[in-house]
Amino acid sequence: MTQKAFQDYYPDHLSHCYGCGRLNEHGLQIKSYWDGEESVCTFYPKPYHIAVPGYVYGGLIASLIDCHCTGTAAAAMYRQEGRAMNTEPQLRYVTASLHVDYLRPTPLGVPLQVRASVREIKGRKVVVAAKLLANGEVCARGEVVAVQMPEHLIHN
Amino acid sequence: MTQKAFQDYYPDHLSHCYGCGRLNEHGLQIKSYWDGEESVCTFYPKPYHIAVPGYVYGGLIASLIDCHCTGTAAAAMYRQEGRAMNTEPQLRYVTASLHVDYLRPTPLGVPLQVRASVREIKGRKVVVAAKLLANGEVCARGEVVAVQMPEHLIHN
Numbered sequence: 001m002t003q004k005a006f007q008d009y010y011p012d013h014l015s016h017c018y019g020c021g022r023l024n025e026h027g028l029q030i031k032s033y034w035d036g037e038e039s040v041c042t043f044y045p046k047p048y049h050i051a052v053p054g055y056v057y058g059g060l061i062a063s064l065i066d067c068h069c070t071g072t073a074a075a076a077m078y079r080q081e082g083r084a085m086n087t088e089p090q091l092r093y094v095t096a097s098l099h100v101d102y103l104r105p106t107p108l109g110v111p112l113q114v115r116a117s118v119r120e121i122k123g124r125k126v127v128v129a130a131k132l133l134a135n136g137e138v139c140a141r142g143e144v145v146a147v148q149m150p151e152h153l154i155h156n
Numbered sequence: 157m158t159q160k161a162f163q164d165y166y167p168d169h170l171s172h173c174y175g176c177g178r179l180n181e182h183g184l185q186i187k188s189y190w191d192g193e194e195s196v197c198t199f200y201p202k203p204y205h206i207a208v209p210g211y212v213y214g215g216l217i218a219s220l221i222d223c224h225c226t227g228t229a230a231a232a233m234y235r236q237e238g239r240a241m242n243t244e245p246q247l248r249y250v251t252a253s254l255h256v257d258y259l260r261p262t263p264l265g266v267p268l269q270v271r272a273s274v275r276e277i278k279g280r281k282v283v284v285a286a287k288l289l290a291n292g293e294v295c296a297r298g299e300v301v302a303v304q305m306p307e308h309l310i311h312n
Contacts, residue, residue, distance in 0.1 A: 016208075101253045
């Protein structure tokens with residue numbers, strides 16, 4: 001994809017997150033994009049992202065949903081304000097709460113897709129719903145309540 | 157501690173979990189113990205388990221709560237049945253749902269403690285509540301609904 005991901009717009013000092021920071025060499029470095037009204041992230045688990053043999057670790061699933069949804073919250077807010085993600089003032093979100101329902105075991109060895117949509121924007125808060133798919137089947141559903149990051153954290 | 161951790165009783169083929177498998181060299185290898193009616197797990201995040209500078213990644217917190225609570229579910233069930241964790245039939249739990257409320261940023265660079273207690277045991281289901289502390293302060297609260305693992309997964 002030549003399109004820039006949401007996370008590619010994050011300033012350097014906010015790009016070390018284990019889940020989505022492009023500068024964290026140990027991290028997951030997830031990338032999120034718009035796909036119409038939904039946002040989408042594709043992730044290839046490593047063999048060691050295992051729970052029981054053959055299945056993906058639930059904590060990884062929670063992490064993917066978490067970072068994809070906070071990224072989606074930021075992108076949605078920029079979109080609502082009608083401006084590009086590289087314009088000031090910068091908007092970043094942190095997680096106030098995370099909920100994941102594991103519907104079925106998620107197979108290891110295939111790409112995972114997280115798709116999210118904004119449920120509500122209210123002041124500094126954005127509620128984002130997500131589903132995680134493997135082989136086209138929904139394996140988990142999640143919801144993140146994301147809150148705008150305080151100014152002093154954004155500006156380092 | 158000379159006491160064996162809950163996870164030390166897991167059979168080898170169920171000890172590869174990224175969060176709590178003692179045989180996963182890339183994983184977190186958490187260890188959980190009873191401390192009276194609560195279970196406790198102490199974890200030392202790596203510098204790369206970062207969210208924004210100075211603070212711990214929320215996905216790591218979710219992972220710690222997840223694995224500590226499923227381990228606690230198993231230990232609680234053995235305790236209720238009045239038998240040791242190395243006796244048959246083996247009991248292991250998977251996560252049906254995970255909820256985490258992030259109350260305040262969790263400082264990076266200090267040990268984290270997860271403390272959990274059983275809220276309910278009902279058939280194959282155990283509900284476990286957890287809190288995560290840093291410097292003695294509660295930074296996150298979580299709840300896991302754990303469900304007994306199907307026989308065919310336990311016996312490989």
